[in-house]
Amino acid sequence: MSVTFLHAADLHLDHPFKGQSGLPETIRQRLRQSTFTALDRLVTVAIQHKVDFILLSGDVFDEENRSLRAQVRLKAAFQKLKAAAIHVYMIHGNHDALEGEWHSLAFPDNVYIFGPTPEKISLQKDGETLVNLYGFSYATRHIKENLVTQYKKIDDADYHIGLLHGAAYEGDGPNNYAPFKISELLRMDFDYWALGHIHIRQWLHREPPIVYSGSLQGLSPRETGDKGFYFITLEGKRQEIVFIPIADILWEHVTVNIEKFTTMNRLISELDKIKEELRHKDSGVLLRIELTGQGELSDVLRDPATMEELQDALQQAEDEKEDFVWVYSMQNTIHVQDYAGQWLEDSHFLGDLMGVKDDVLNGDHLAGLYSHNTARRFLSPLTADEQAEITDAAERLIKQALHKSIFMK
Numbered sequence: 001m002s003v004t005f006l007h008a009a010d011l012h013l014d015h016p017f018k019g020q021s022g023l024p025e026t027i028r029q030r031l032r033q034s035t036f037t038a039l040d041r042l043v044t045v046a047i048q049h050k051v052d053f054i055l056l057s058g059d060v061f062d063e064e065n066r067s068l069r070a071q072v073r074l075k076a077a078f079q080k081l082k083a084a085a086i087h088v089y090m091i092h093g094n095h096d097a098l099e100g101e102w103h104s105l106a107f108p109d110n111v112y113i114f115g116p117t118p119e120k121i122s123l124q125k126d127g128e129t130l131v132n133l134y135g136f137s138y139a140t141r142h143i144k145e146n147l148v149t150q151y152k153k154i155d156d157a158d159y160h161i162g163l164l165h166g167a168a169y170e171g172d173g174p175n176n177y178a179p180f181k182i183s184e185l186l187r188m189d190f191d192y193w194a195l196g197h198i199h200i201r202q203w204l205h206r207e208p209p210i211v212y213s214g215s216l217q218g219l220s221p222r223e224t225g226d227k228g229f230y231f232i233t234l235e236g237k238r239q240e241i242v243f244i245p246i247a248d249i250l251w252e253h254v255t256v257n258i259e260k261f262t263t264m265n266r267l268i269s270e271l272d273k274i275k276e277e278l279r280h281k282d283s284g285v286l287l288r289i290e291l292t293g294q295g296e297l298s299d300v301l302r303d304p305a306t307m308e309e310l311q312d313a314l315q316q317a318e319d320e321k322e323d324f325v326w327v328y329s330m331q332n333t334i335h336v337q338d339y340a341g342q343w344l345e346d347s348h349f350l351g352d353l354m355g356v357k358d359d360v361l362n363g364d365h366l367a368g369l370y371s372h373n374t375a376r377r378f379l380s381p382l383t384a385d386e387q388a389e390i391t392d393a394a395e396r397l398i399k400q401a402l403h404k405s406i407f408m409k
Contacts, residue, residue, distance in 0.1 A: 002235035003123075003130055003159055006046055006244075008228075009057035009196030010215040011035060012095065014070035016062070017219070020328075023286075024319035027326055030284060034248040035062075036073050038217040041246040042229060043077045047084045049231070052130075053123065054086065057196030057213070058093025058165030064100025064141065071105045082110040087123060090114070092137035093165035093196055094177055099140050113137065114163065118150040122157060129156055134190075135163030142176040148184045159234055162188065165196040168204060185210055191234055199223050201230075201243065209241060218251045221288060221329075226250065249284045257293035258301065258334065264310075267297060271314055275325040284322070288329040289314075298334050307332055 013035050020028060046054055061070055078088060088111045092098055098116060107113075112121050116139035123131040134151050143166075153160055162185070166178030177197055182204050185193050193210040200223075201214030211230060218227050226245035233240040254274055261267040271289065278285050291301060300306050311330040318324045 001125065001130060001158055002233060004049065004051045004233045006042065006051055006054045007057065007194040007211065007213050007230040007232060008042055008054065008216055009213050010059045010199055011039060011056070012059055012062040012215065012219055013039065013074060014062055014067045015219050023326070023328060026319055027284065027324065031249050034217045037248040038246055039073065039077055042216065043080055045244060046081060046086050050084070051086060054081065054088045055163055055194045056088065056090040057163050057194045058091050059095040059196060060090060061096035063095060064097050066096055066100065066102045068103055075105050075107055078107050078111050082108045086110065088112070089121065089133050089163065091135045091163050091165055094138055094141050097138040097141050118147055120154055131159045131161060132157040133161050133163065138165065143178045144176055146179050148180045151188055153188055153190070160190040162190045162193045164193060167197055182210060192232060209239065217247045217249070221251050221253065224251045224253055247283060249286060250280065251286050252278055253288045253290065255290045255292055258291055258297050259293040259295040262296050264297065268313060275314065279323050279325050281323060285325040287325055287327050288331065289327055290331040290333055292333045294334060301332060301334055
């Protein structure tokens, strides 16, 4: 007997998308709704294909204190699935751990949510045990213990499927997210492992499949490319596993070397071509363009006003389209002439500048801002990578300004 199901994870329903206030209102509102749109598309595919069940492998909600709006939308989705006789098996992850405080809504009885210790639930079909499903939910935000050792296979079903929200490890380093070893999962001899926590889809093993489905909707500029879920069919030893992209808004990043462009018209034509190649029929695209290299346009493109005008030209009428490609950022990493760079490297001023940069990276200069009663509600803490990216960009702007003032008078 065969079984069909969908594997999704890291929905992060009602994610606030902080820091995107510069977008046009129509695009900003669509981005704000994108996690719910992805959920609706997941449910639509499940109903259209009459799958047996859906697996949700953690971080269904964005935070422990999950919003009432997210719960209402999820409950409505579950009710649609119940009407179609589709089961849902769900675990909570580190972002929506059971310890949070919220106004809990009762879900329909087609939904099973695993508790804080590993357990098994069976799916019956035509009077037989078709699938045994194993999993657990995070009781707290951090789980340092390896709980995979508590999964106990009970061999009375045609198929065995594990749900797990965690991070693989091979050494002895710290891991606060239900650490596990791939070898431990293989020893369980399950037919499929539905993993969550990593937002990039990836396969840790092929036979049997140990799979991260990735996030359902990209949540930040770092989560580029298609996002969605896996559609799985198991029939005896035969497996069919297909990725279904459903994100309503995609994040993309392209790097363009300006070396071959001799006129601004040719550069704009190339950037327009890139936009059309990225355009999706059923999705919008938020695009970051990075100009790099060195060429005849180097000097003019170092002018911030020119970069702003170029970005404006690429944005024209895009916010009026359903399949928009909106250039939300134009980054200039164009190479500064070597002789200018050498002068700057020999300058005591540059040494002082680099000292300030290191001080910013190693200090806590934004602590007051993030502790402000109003500001902290609208700001997400910067990661180390984001801080480095911002300070690197500032360094480039200063070098370009110095180059212009010294060598282009």
